[in-house]
Amino acid sequence: MNELSIANASRRDFLKASAGLTLAFYLPSGIAAKAGGAASFAPNAFVRIGSDDSVTIVAKHLEMGQGTYTGLPTLVAEELDADWAQLRVEGAPADAKRYNNLLWGKMQGTGGSSAIANSFEQMRRAGATARAMLVAAAAQRWQVPAAAITVRRGVVMHTASGRTARFGELAAAAAQLPVPEQVTLKSPQDFVYIGKRVPRTDSKSKTHGTAMYTQDVQLPGMLVALVAHPPRFGGKVKSFDAARTKAVRGVVDVVAVPSGVAVLGRDFWSAKRGRDVLKVVWDEAAAFRLGTPEIVSRYQALLDQPGIVARKDGDAAAALAGAAKRLTADYSFPFLAHAAMEPLNCVIRAGADLCEVWNGEQFQTGDQDNIAAVLGIKPEQVWINMLYAGGSFGRRANPHSDYLVEAAQIAKAIRGRAPVKLVWTREDDMHGGYYRPLYLHRLAGGLDAGGRPVAWSQRIVGQSIQAGTAFESAMVKAGVDRTSVEGAANLPYAIPNISVDLHSPKLGVPVQWWRSVGSTHTAFAVETFIDELAHAAGKDAVQFRRALLAQHARHLGVLELAANQAGWGSALAPGKAGEKRGRGIAVHESFNTFVAQVAEVTVRPDGGFGVDRVVCAVDCGIAVNPDVISAQMEGGIGFGLAAALYGEITLKDGVVEESNFPDYPLLRINEMPQVEVHVVASAEKPTGVGEPGVPVIAPAVANALFAATGQRLCKLPLRLA
Amino acid sequence: MLTLNVNGVHHRVDVAADMPLLWVLRDRLGLTGTKYGCGVGACGACTVHIEGKPARACRTPASAAAGKRVTTIEGLHSRAAKAVQAAWESLDVVQCGYCQSGQIMTAASLLAANPKPSDADIDAAMAGNLCRCATYHRIRAAIHDAAKRLA
Ligand code: FES
Ligand code: FES
Numbered sequence: 001m002n003e004l005s006i007a008n009a010s011r012r013d014f015l016k017a018s019a020g021l022t023l024a025f026y027l028p029s030g031i032a033a034k035a036g037g038a039a040s041f042a043p044n045a046f047v048r049i050g051s052d053d054s055v056t057i058v059a060k061h062l063e064m065g066q067g068t069y070t071g072l073p074t075l076v077a078e079e080l081d082a083d084w085a086q087l088r089v090e091g092a093p094a095d096a097k098r099y100n101n102l103l104w105g106k107m108q109g110t111g112g113s114s115a116i117a118n119s120f121e122q123m124r125r126a127g128a129t130a131r132a133m134l135v136a137a138a139a140q141r142w143q144v145p146a147a148a149i150t151v152r153r154g155v156v157m158h159t160a161s162g163r164t165a166r167f168g169e170l171a172a173a174a175a176q177l178p179v180p181e182q183v184t185l186k187s188p189q190d191f192v193y194i195g196k197r198v199p200r201t202d203s204k205s206k207t208h209g210t211a212m213y214t215q216d217v218q219l220p221g222m223l224v225a226l227v228a229h230p231p232r233f234g235g236k237v238k239s240f241d242a243a244r245t246k247a248v249r250g251v252v253d254v255v256a257v258p259s260g261v262a263v264l265g266r267d268f269w270s271a272k273r274g275r276d277v278l279k280v281v282w283d284e285a286a287a288f289r290l291g292t293p294e295i296v297s298r299y300q301a302l303l304d305q306p307g308i309v310a311r312k313d314g315d316a317a318a319a320l321a322g323a324a325k326r327l328t329a330d331y332s333f334p335f336l337a338h339a340a341m342e343p344l345n346c347v348i349r350a351g352a353d354l355c356e357v358w359n360g361e362q363f364q365t366g367d368q369d370n371i372a373a374v375l376g377i378k379p380e381q382v383w384i385n386m387l388y389a390g391g392s393f394g395r396r397a398n399p400h401s402d403y404l405v406e407a408a409q410i411a412k413a414i415r416g417r418a419p420v421k422l423v424w425t426r427e428d429d430m431h432g433g434y435y436r437p438l439y440l441h442r443l444a445g446g447l448d449a450g451g452r453p454v455a456w457s458q459r460i461v462g463q464s465i466q467a468g469t470a471f472e473s474a475m476v477k478a479g480v481d482r483t484s485v486e487g488a489a490n491l492p493y494a495i496p497n498i499s500v501d502l503h504s505p506k507l508g509v510p511v512q513w514w515r516s517v518g519s520t521h522t523a524f525a526v527e528t529f530i531d532e533l534a535h536a537a538g539k540d541a542v543q544f545r546r547a548l549l550a551q552h553a554r555h556l557g558v559l560e561l562a563a564n565q566a567g568w569g570s571a572l573a574p575g576k577a578g579e580k581r582g583r584g585i586a587v588h589e590s591f592n593t594f595v596a597q598v599a600e601v602t603v604r605p606d607g608g609f610g611v612d613r614v615v616c617a618v619d620c621g622i623a624v625n626p627d628v629i630s631a632q633m634e635g636g637i638g639f640g641l642a643a644a645l646y647g648e649i650t651l652k653d654g655v656v657e658e659s660n661f662p663d664y665p666l667l668r669i670n671e672m673p674q675v676e677v678h679v680v681a682s683a684e685k686p687t688g689v690g691e692p693g694v695p696v697i698a699p700a701v702a703n704a705l706f707a708a709t710g711q712r713l714c715k716l717p718l719r720l721a
Numbered sequence: 722m723l724t725l726n727v728n729g730v731h732h733r734v735d736v737a738a739d740m741p742l743l744w745v746l747r748d749r750l751g752l753t754g755t756k757y758g759c760g761v762g763a764c765g766a767c768t769v770h771i772e773g774k775p776a777r778a779c780r781t782p783a784s785a786a787a788g789k790r791v792t793t794i795e796g797l798h799s800r801a802a803k804a805v806q807a808a809w810e811s812l813d814v815v816q817c818g819y820c821q822s823g824q825i826m827t828a829a830s831l832l833a834a835n836p837k838p839s840d841a842d843i844d845a846a847m848a849g850n851l852c853r854c855a856t857y858h859r860i861r862a863a864i865h866d867a868a869k870r871l872a
Contacts (some may be wrong), residue, residue: 065817065818065854200815202815202818203809203813203815205818206821207810207818207821207825208794208806209753209754209755209793209795209822210795213756213819216747218751268744268748268757269737269741269744340817340819341756341766341820341854342817342819343757388817388818390756390817390818390819391816426758426759634855634858634859635854635855637855638852638854638856639855642855660759660763661759661764661851667851667855667857668851668857669844669847669850670845675858
């Protein structure tokens with residue numbers, strides 16, 4: 001695979017014809033496109049075939065590590081019968097008319113592990129359409145019936161006469177033909193790429209330091225902006241003194257914006273040095289001032305009161321009262337920062353009726369709307385150039401476009417005088433809010449005399465992520481934010497009496513989705529509590545679950561696969577003297593993907609522990625690229641483990657206490673377990689894999705720690721007594 | 722004015738002496754393969770080689786690098802480095818990729834010093850390079866693979 005360019009059509013055309021250009025960069029939806037060479041052929045918004053034989057796939061989804069820039073071209077290549085080495089990937093411009101996420105209605109964006117799920121047919125159709133037109137062009141040229149023509153690995157062939165042509169040779173002729181209305185997609189048994197490993201398209205550039213991230217964008221005359229933010233959420237600038245800042249070499253300007261005071265410099269270091277000596281007086285009249293302990297005690301009071309019902313089967317209270325055995329447990333989950341390796345940033349160039357943005361862009365439509373509102377232009381006048389994101393885990397899809405709006409405010413404050421790269425330092429990023437909310441859960445369960453569960457009740461307390469966002473009307477129904485209860489309200493276990501209810505208190509800490517969203521907490525509470533019930537019933541954790549999952553074949557499938565592959569039931573090799581070992585399992589569905597994991601732990605005499613091995617089974621329907629799926633499970637396990645071991649954002653008097661990796665540790669290589677991933681063979685439609693590996697590891701580890709030590713841990717991060 | 726020798730090329734740069742090498746490389750010399758992750762020497766994203774040894778560019782004042790041989794990912798051409806990059810590609814180690822320049826710089830110097838590292842050697846050498854995508858499982862495998870390529 002050649003090095004990929006991720007330059008984007010809008011950018012290139014903008015450069016070609018910048019002066020006075022309005023919106024002429026859009027590719028025509030019909031025949032020849034102007035981008036990519038004179039004789040290029042673009043039958044639709046997703047595929048462009050150049051006379052140089054290159055096949056460019058326009059990717060509508062952000063590549064943030066999860067493999068979209070490999071998965072999306074795989075789907076096109078499959079139906080086009082292209083050679084993998086011909087493919088190039090280009091980020092789509094912001095244009096929801098053509099590039100909306102089919103699972104998000106009219107909005108363009110990436111999230112909810114939906115990239116492959118929503119594109120599976122669309123991208124295959126795009127490839128099949130291009131193929132049909134190349135075949136038609138060859139049929140015309142060779143005067144043979146289209147049905148007698150085959151295509152293999154980028155070569156169009158008429159076997160009877162031995163004639164062949166490469167795509168590039170047919171591109172110009174194909175561009176003159178009508179786009180077919182109907183195309184036939186391959187049957188799965190004919191797939192040559194789907195289901196096999198194809199190499200990632202971004203490996204080469206990312207191993208040679210040439211991949212372009214937002215942080216790497218340099219424009220002529222560009223200034224770098226750092227913003228002094230208020231120390232507490234809800235604070236505002238009262239006044240500032242920039243005298244010393246302006247004396248710093250390389251500082252060009254200092255401007256107030258609604259979110260703080262921006263220092264603009266010729267480079268990062270100048271702006272940073274300038275900000276270090278800036279004096280700001282903050283207006284904290286409306287600032288948030290609670291600390292974590294106070295938040296927790298307020299939430300605890302809510303745990304005692306009934307919430308809004310999210311699920312009610314039978315009568316859980318009565319069944320609990322009549323149960324032979326009752327168990328209860330309270331859980332607590334801290335705020336979590338996304339802490340992507342690339343701190344938040346974006347580049348913006350604002351003109352009178354055009355604003356151009358460079359970003360690892362996760363939510364085009366919302367960001368266009370919000371930036372346009374700041375600048376007083378139309379959303380379609382906000383052009384977004386797609387770059388790789390150095391991780392995101394949800395953070396770059398902010399419903400309020402926080403950092404993009406901040407960049408737009410800076411551009412506005414300097415009246416578009418220069419392009420601006422807004423850079424958040426690691427500390428800014430960690431203090432910047434939009435955390436996974438803090439949640440408390442209260443679980444209660446009852447067993448009958450035979451050890452069968454008869455009652456399950458779960459109460460959840462925590463902020464709504466969707467309240468006040470563009471998603472609220474779709475995601476919050478009758479007071480229940482679906483993302484607060486997902487993974488709990490859809491409890492798969494066959495228990496006759498189930499109650500799940502919810503409190504969504506308002507709090508001045510900005511919150512957001514964090515890789516696997518509601519399942520980050522619900523999977524832990526559900527999967528450790530079911531384990532506790534199994535133990536109380538005197539049953540094996542796998543058998544207990546299996547008996548309750550008869551109606552859920554896919555849960556059962558991954559549960560059994562993981563258990564078998566892990567040697568569930570066999571004795572674990574003993575640890576060194578004084579060490580204790582244990583094995584635990586958990587199973588969970590998120591984003592329509594099913595994952596089970598078995599974790600093996602070793603507890604040291606000092607109470608420290610390590611996770612040695614994880615066996616993971618995943619059912620995500622048709623496995624488009626099994627290697628990318630494995631990578632997402634491996635990475636998801638490591639990401640989930642970081643939260644299980646360390647993840648915790650705390651507040652004191654409203655101030656976030658953590659600021660950088662020394663006090664918000666991430667997982668290190670020496671803490672990464674051996675991971676084995678087993679992908680279930682399936683003919684179901686493909687579902688996402690970016691998130692579903694994450695939520696399962698913490699409960700599997702907690703259950704393993706219980707097996708090793710007898711201690712039930714209900715508070716994250718996990719700490720043994 | 723400082724003179725820096727980066728990837729075999731001499732550059733005269735007019736910067737404050739305390740400006741970290743990281744920002745000279747990125748903002749002045751346009752060598753953006755070296756990444757900013759934390760700025761406090763805690764993540765390894767900014768790893769470069771100074772006189773062949775891994776160093777944190779975010780904690781190295783430009784003045785301290787003056788007159789020394791600095792190598793960045795763009796100028797990494799040693800045999801060990803080629804083996805590391807080939808192994809990285811063949812195992813598709815990368816996810817978001819943002820940490821990977823630093824991982825590769827550290828791995829290349831590990832293999833230059835120890836052509837056949839054990840898992841424990843790898844853990845010891847690589848523990849300072851954070852990867853939020855947790856590609857560690859493949860990093861370990863790729864270092865073993867690179868060692869084989871070098872043998
Ligand atoms: S940026 Fe230098 S160690 Fe993190
Ligand atoms: S690949 Fe994303 S941080 Fe390492």
